[in-house]
Amino acid sequence: MHIVLDASGPDAVQASTIGDDVSPPPADRRVLARSELAAFVRAREAEEPRPRWVWSDSRVWYAPLLAAGVRVERCVDLRLCHAILRASSFTAGTALAAAPVGPWDTAVTIEQEAHPDAHTALFELDAPAPGATPSALDEFRQQQEAVAASSDPGRLRLLLAAESAGALIGVELRHAGLPYSAERHDDLLTELFGARPAYGRPAVLEALVAEIRAGLEAPDLNPDSPPDLLRALQRAGIMVTSTRSWELRRIEHPVIAPLLRYKKLSRLLAANGWAWLDSWVRDGRFRPDYVPGGVVTGRWATRGGGALQLPKQVRGAVVADPGWKLVVADAAQLEPRILAGLSGDQAMASAGRGKDLYEGIVASGAVEERAQAKVAMLGAMYGATSGESGRLMPRLARSFPRAVRLVEEAARAGERGEIVTSRLGRSSPPPGGSWRAAQGAASASDSTAADERRARTLARDWGRFTRNFVVQASAAEWALCWMAELRNRLAALAPGAELTDAPHLVYFLHDEVIVHTPEALAAASAEAVVAAAQQAGRLLFGGFPVDFPVTAAVVDSYAEAK
Template identity: 55%
Template structure:
């Protein structure tokens, strides 16, 4: 496959390297050039660039969609930390700049490039050669190659989702806010209904100047009323029998809504009927995405009713049931657990297998194994299940031991965990740790590495899923730009939302299912692990059925 690298030069110019052919073109001419090459009879090339978030938004704005890319920043970061990669193959002219490269600024405006002086060091073609050599030279070249491709495809998805946005009904959101909080207050003021709750709490606690957001003040007021509590968590306050508690808890809940997804949030993140958050692919050390603007990965159930499909369109919402336990079955090649994973409910499968008495026990045991529970009900279930599923439970146990020894671990496709004392556990000049403290930290790192291999491999499955889905949705067709066709608008670790013309809802559902099967086969080959989806076709995201398993 043709690889074409793009490097920015000073001025508004771009160096294009296609095999032995080099040319310099104007930035303004880039969309037309890319569109032309995408239409090559021999198939679309792979675009090689420093950072998808820097190049792709302006292409999308010009109506150009690309099929494939290599995101050198993401892949450099990945390969640097991959245990199966010889780091020396990544060293060379300008490689230190790639080591230091951070994520591009959030693409709030699809601006082009900020002029800085690292341009000549970021020759994409040279870094591309090093990355190709690093992958090829690894004993795990096939898996790493897949990971690099999936990571890059994820970056394309992220840019496309920000470009398209989640269809968002301002009127629905504002009606919701008005009902729960009252009319929009002037800047800096508390909404009326929150104010009333504060007044009630103050009255009730006989503290006329109480700031309900202040922990010390709240603790003191409660003490005066005769209640000694250790903290002001909602779950703690629930147990206090005092008339101030009910309005206080309601205040806390609504204040959170006001602050996090209130009018200010709308002003900042919703425009033109679309919610456009910013995603950070591989933003967490496990390879999961994070979101550094808009809170896309954590917008609460409460405001999801405002995510409503356009007229004549629907939202197709799909989530994977018990993704991580299934991934564990696959990566450990535990045939007994994989058998239990046939069908819609893995936990029920374990019950039917006779491994455990109830569904709840199965869930407790599996989650306990993945998170490193050592005590309580969960801890006890782990012991029993280890005998039934030795490969699966042994794998996470081994990862925990490795972490406790200070060793790094890796996901199925080869992403490495950050080293102990590295980015994982940053405390520059920690006070001279005593032995107990040292021990605690090693155990904590062991719990982290235990979870890392599962959460990280789960993230890899999800990347393969959305990468394949992206292409399938494109092939479903329609004419015109990306957002005139069925397209992804949201991705939340194990769940996606597709915005699609109503007539294509069933077809989209079929592609979601096929893409999940493809992802399973890519990661686990012939080992048959099911990844059943719960699919809802809805107008409003709030109506999607979510079995909370």
């Protein structure tokens, strides 16, 4: 059963109840005042079977319900599902994929907002056609028709369900917040920087600036200005071409050590210093704004707060409430294991069964050391062709031919300007207009050698993107299934309890989660984390024997888990 929610004027909501067959008119259609919606949803969630709520955007509809103490089990997030179905190769040729651009196509990814010309959108579209936004009910019907007419309805349904569950989780993460001690964060910063200054740099950074200026004989140097710093380094006889840390580390000079320390500490201060603490931590909680599907591969992003880059130096401030524990869990070597499942490479799956995958690759004879195995796998997934990765790739291909063939074929498809598709049906965007223009210029009768070089470079770059897309997007699907299954298992540990009174998710980072749980349920929560990971593997790959081992540590502080 589905209940579709549509806005009906500024203060009213229309709720339409439909069955699995969405074509007939709704069995029940009623108009509610917005003030009545929470009670209506609470009552329907108490019935069996629980409905699947269908709405335009979970951030808009679910957040007020959570604030009213109402939690829902399932939903369809039409905004996120539309983006998947519009672009998927599974739905090519359906009415939804071929429809003119409309209001449902206006959502953009975080990548587009940051880099509007990067062509990493879900798809390239012109401005939306004028007209009113179609109703949620009409959009839902069109999406269901697209899935039914797709080349693989089963996988798509799983993807849409997982994506929608992720939307619920994103709202719940913000609502619950990550337990966070402002006092402990201040202590950690004070240990690193000295006392918080009223203005300007902290004492430790000022001392490093003085040391850097003396070492470069540049008394007015601003080390935060890359051009100024580069000129000062070159005047001192240090012939570098940039101020990037990786290049500086290769230089032997007394000024390099304090400079690298300054760069590291100043980045931490800018990203997670006292200003960050003042802006993002309230009432013992850090509440970032997660954006499910915010990256073109389906990975999550955040709007502000930097939750996906919480550095180790401040993780000690993430502490459980009194009487509660944190369960910190991460999946080992997720993307290589996803590649084994995607390609059906029995040898690679066997290398990681019950053990560290990289050690298994060494045991297979492909390479001699674990570090080499890691470098070789990263090269395979990200397209490294030179250095140690390039040298090891042929050996990896001999031992695991199906896995290497899959990413190589994805790369060649990208070089030809074709799209590639994840395990469950999320497809990569086509390359943008500048890419197509470059390929066209190289093929023209009056093309130059420079045109051809540019076209080859862009083709290789896009091939590296599609090579990684199939793995990273499928890994994002596994993570969504993991979290959705875990969410259900945690709710079952405390039936009927409100979100923050039961074990609940409070943090997510690609292949890592944190659960905040009453101490009495900590062991059961840790078991749920591991069991949910195994179920996610079965959902994606059925009976194919690829392991997804997860470590789950029950701790008082995030820092204790690492």
